[in-house]
Amino acid sequence: MTGRKGKPPPIIEDVSNASLQLRCPNPQCGHEFFKKGGWLEKHKVFGCPKCGQTISFNDEQLTSLFSEHVKNVRDMINRMRGK
Numbered sequence: 001m002t003g004r005k006g007k008p009p010p011i012i013e014d015v016s017n018a019s020l021q022l023r024c025p026n027p028q029c030g031h032e033f034f035k036k037g038g039w040l041e042k043h044k045v046f047g048c049p050k051c052g053q054t055i056s057f058n059d060e061q062l063t064s065l066f067s068e069h070v071k072n073v074r075d076m077i078n079r080m081r082g083k
């Protein structure tokens, strides 16, 4: 038991299996690609699969990437429900 702010909402678990859209930080190439949320948690520093530009995420960026994804999913669900 680590006792860090309770259990995460279940939608976060979905995010580990979800494909997150990422953009290469190199403005010259602007490559876009997808990685699984769970993969990103393990590989916070990696090369752009297309040009090799180093891409790194810290926990904060990862969290905001995930929460953005969760928000998009919620918006999509709401749209499907006609809200």
Ligand SMILES: [Zn+2]
Residues within 6 Å of the ligand: 024, 026, 029, 030, 031, 048, 049, 050, 051, 052, 053
């Ligand atoms: Zn690139």
